[in-house]
Amino acid sequence: MIGVRRFLRSSSLSIAFLVIFVLALVGQAIAGHAYNNEQLSQHGQPPVSFIDFVTSSEFVIDVAENWQSEFLQFFLFILATIWLIQRGSPESKKPGDEGTGSDEEQRVGEHAGADSPRWAKVRGIRLWIYSNSLLMAMGTVFLLSWLAQSLAGHIVTDQENAQHGLPPETWGDYVMSADFWNRTLQNWQSEFLAVGAMVALSIYLRQRGSSESKPVGVPHHISSVESE
Structure with missing residues (x-):
C-alpha cells in the first residue's frame, strides 16, 4: 500500500x-x-x-485534428529549442548553449553514469535513436493523427457529396482542398500562439512554485537555467 x-x-x-x-x-x-x-x-x-x-468518421475528425495540432506544437517546440533561444525565458536555454551539446554535457557514451539509461551508454544507431526519441515520438503521433484526420475527413466529404449528387473525390484532392486546410490551420495557429505567448510572457511574469516559471525574484533578463 x-x-x-x-x-x-x-x-x-x-x-x-x-x-x-x-x-x-x-x-x-x-x-x-x-x-x-x-x-x-x-x-x-x-x-x-x-x-x-x-x-464514426465525424467523431474521429474532431479528435484527430486536435491531437495532430497539439503534437505538432510540441514537435516544433522541442526542435526549435535545440538551436533557438529566448533570453530571460525559462522555456529556453541560456545564450551560448545553442546546439545538441557535447557528449560530456549530455552524459552519453563514456560520460554516462552508472544509473544512466542503457542506450545512453552505447554508441552508433541505438544512441542516435535514443538521443532523438522524444522528437521522433512526437512527430510520429502528429503524422498518425494527421493521417487519421485526413482519412476520416475524406470519408465524410464523400458522404456529403453523395447526398448532394456530386461525384466522389480522391484522398489527394481532399487533402489539397480549402476545407481540409481551413480546419487544419485553425488548430495550428492557436497552438503556435499559445507557445509563443508562454515563451514571451514567462520572461516578465511569474508563477510561484511552478517549474514552468522562473523563481519570483530572478531578474527578467535571466532564465531559470542561468540562475541555478
Missing part, C-alpha cells in the same frame, strides 16, 4: 493529466453524441447510438 501511495505521489502530474484527458474525451463524446442526434432530429432522420457515433 505504501508503494502504491509513493507511486501515485511521484507520478501525480502524469496521472492528473491522464484523468483530465479521459474525462474531457468522454465529455466530448457525450456532448457530441447529443448534438449530433439533435441535428439528425431537425432533419427528420433517426438518432444514432452512442457506439455508432464514437466510431
Whole structure:
C-alpha cells in the first residue's frame, strides 16, 4: 500500500493529466453524441447510438485534428529549442548553449553514469535513436493523427457529396482542398500562439512554485537555467 501511495505521489502530474484527458474525451463524446442526434432530429432522420457515433468518421475528425495540432506544437517546440533561444525565458536555454551539446554535457557514451539509461551508454544507431526519441515520438503521433484526420475527413466529404449528387473525390484532392486546410490551420495557429505567448510572457511574469516559471525574484533578463 505504501508503494502504491509513493507511486501515485511521484507520478501525480502524469496521472492528473491522464484523468483530465479521459474525462474531457468522454465529455466530448457525450456532448457530441447529443448534438449530433439533435441535428439528425431537425432533419427528420433517426438518432444514432452512442457506439455508432464514437466510431464514426465525424467523431474521429474532431479528435484527430486536435491531437495532430497539439503534437505538432510540441514537435516544433522541442526542435526549435535545440538551436533557438529566448533570453530571460525559462522555456529556453541560456545564450551560448545553442546546439545538441557535447557528449560530456549530455552524459552519453563514456560520460554516462552508472544509473544512466542503457542506450545512453552505447554508441552508433541505438544512441542516435535514443538521443532523438522524444522528437521522433512526437512527430510520429502528429503524422498518425494527421493521417487519421485526413482519412476520416475524406470519408465524410464523400458522404456529403453523395447526398448532394456530386461525384466522389480522391484522398489527394481532399487533402489539397480549402476545407481540409481551413480546419487544419485553425488548430495550428492557436497552438503556435499559445507557445509563443508562454515563451514571451514567462520572461516578465511569474508563477510561484511552478517549474514552468522562473523563481519570483530572478531578474527578467535571466532564465531559470542561468540562475541555478
